[in-house]
Amino acid sequence: MGSLLQKWNSISLVKRILAGLVIGAILGKAIPNIAVIALLGDLFVGALKGVAPILVFFLVMSSLAQHKKGAKTNMGTVIALYLIGTFSAAVVAVIASFMFPVTLTLTDIATEASAPPDGVGTVIKTLLLNVVQNPIASLSTANYIGILAWAVVFGLALKHSSDHTKTMLGNFADAVSQAVRWVISFAPFGILGLVYATVSTSGLGIFTDYGKLLLVLVGCMAVVALVVNPLIVFLNIKQNPYPLVFKCLKDSFITAFFTRSSAANIPVNMTLCESLGLDEDNYSVSIPLGATINMAGAAITITVMALAAVNTLGYTVDIGTAVVLSVVAAVSACGASGVAGGSLLLIPLACSLFGISNDIAMQVVGVGFIIGVVQDSCETGLNSSTDALFTAAAEFRQWKKQGKPIKW
Template sequence: MKTLLHRWSRLSLVTRIFLGIIVGVILALAFPKATGIALFGSLFVSALKAVAPVLVLLLVMAAISNHKKGGRTNMKSILALYGLSTFSAGLIAVIVSFIFPVKLSLTTGDSDLTPPGDIVEVLQTLLFNVVDNPVRALLEANYIGILAWAILLGVALKGASDQTKSMLTQFSDAVSQIVKWVIQFAPFGIMGLVFSTITANGLASLLDYGKLLLVLVGCMLFMALVINPLIVYVNIRSNPYPLVLSCLKESGITAFFTRSSAANIPVNMRLCEKLKLDKDTYSVSIPLGATINMAGAAVTISVLTLAAVHTLGISVDFGTALILSVVSAIAAAGASGVAGGSLLLIPLACSLFGISNDIAMQVVGVGFIIGVLQDSFETALNSSSDVLFTATAEYAKKRKEGSKTTVNA
């Protein structure tokens, strides 16, 4: 047993996760009624969700309070990359939806769901999340509120004694260590998540929506493997794929199965540390990205909205569809502030084309049916690109500084 544990610990985490996926599939096919296996997945996601809010609060507070005057971060560049990627995703989804129009067999939506009325309501929700009670923000994992309080407390503690700052840093390091312990259980957690996904949903029920899924997943893969690498190349001027594939492998896989950007924050923090990125930057950019970097959500909103448009035979010019790209990007950035995420922002986008709320909610119903795959790919794209663009901004900065040094020499 000791030898087996030693060999297991010597395997890379990604290899262990792949083994967990394989075991999860085998167990789901061989013992579909062994529901206790799914408990591993629930416990893993719950542990990540439990530690993530505290990690974000302490890391951001420590980073800002210890930040030296004159020191530079890359937040402006990262925010620009987040915005460019999210808008590009909405635009790609619109173009693909015109090339491969999809029509839906509309189903009954969930009458208990209440979508936002307009974009103002989405932004208003975000603003109220900023000024949320800090204790409630932690309890409900409201990362906008957590970030706001962490930044304010960090700034307020800039004048604190070195002992206070040191204690704050030690607390953040302690929580980071707990995160590392939790992540070591990722293979067992992923095994449980794979088991529950296959036994609870199956894939046969998704065949009726094959074309819709192909358009959604195709757009997201195109963003992950073509557009995002192109954005990275323009900034770092070298082969982007080693970084892109590393982010997809070490962040995207866990995000695919947890289906939660919040739960993947600790995983992304660990990857940033592995890539030796600036802690002052990624301690803010990663939780912020989990809230506003939503390329996958922009794809979902655009594709499902235009599917409704094609189903109803509404004639749409490309200019109006381009406006949809902008609206879907803005709405996607606010998706985390709305219960139900990106799917509940579809009625808002449908209103651009005069589609009634009753029809739009039926489209939301379709979204929930295919959600087992749609949400997985969406989260994998969103979360892995948080690390990708944080690293890109830092590498681009180093490249520029290196060019200046060469010129001065």
């Protein structure tokens, strides 16, 4: 058994995940609706979601507590990249929607019971209230805004604590990180279960229904992942960005695609940053922050779906309104929840710019839930892989200035 496990672990994790993906798809078509197989996916996602809040809390708190005065940080650059990337994605979505206009067949589609926000002010208010939520409640509900805020508060408060206390915090952070590595080692089985459940319930028909809408959405995300993001990275590190881009897509996009949760993919991105040799003091803060505000995929979804509603109703959109929509979509995306389908309930906010009624907007949200198997998976993969990409780009930019060679 020991030698078998050793051989299993010697195989690349990506290859094991791809094997799980293929096996899950085959089983989903051959013997659908076996609960035990689908349970593997639920267990994997549940474990990631369970450990991620604790990981974020201890890593951020420990890194801030042990941060030495005068030591350089690149958080300003990371945040700037996050905001530029999200706004650029919204612009790409606007351009694509003008070039390839999409209309929808709107019917009385059942939607989830959650109520959408009724304005940008509501989104900002919710964000601020999440910041001051009870820290225990934030951990239990995976409120990453609250977790980050309280981790920063406690980390700064512990900066002047004794070395023993700081060592203990570091040990806790290391222990949680090790637990995360154990969870991630089960990713192939989790992906197998997730793919099996998707193929069993939706089959391949989801790729043909609403095909044009999916093509525009996925096409925009592909342009951002393979053109816009590499350009942003190149402007920062002044060398070929594609090896780094493809590594982030390979190591982060795949798991995020199937877990459909930026929050659940935080441990995966932490491991990716560690493999790139990045500074833990930086990525332990920037990765969870990215899972909260770096939402290029969400900006694309909000923009394309809102403009599809506009086209369906025959409204005319001028350039000025399109620019405003890009800004609103980018700001709204930053407030999107880091869970599956988190961006869809922000579509009515963008629709309100054009005077579209909430009833019609919620039908558009319903269409979003129908295509969510593909759309939300691609959106989350783009969001999460970009967190690691921009974190690495910001640090590599710093390395470049210091004359340190960049390797990945």
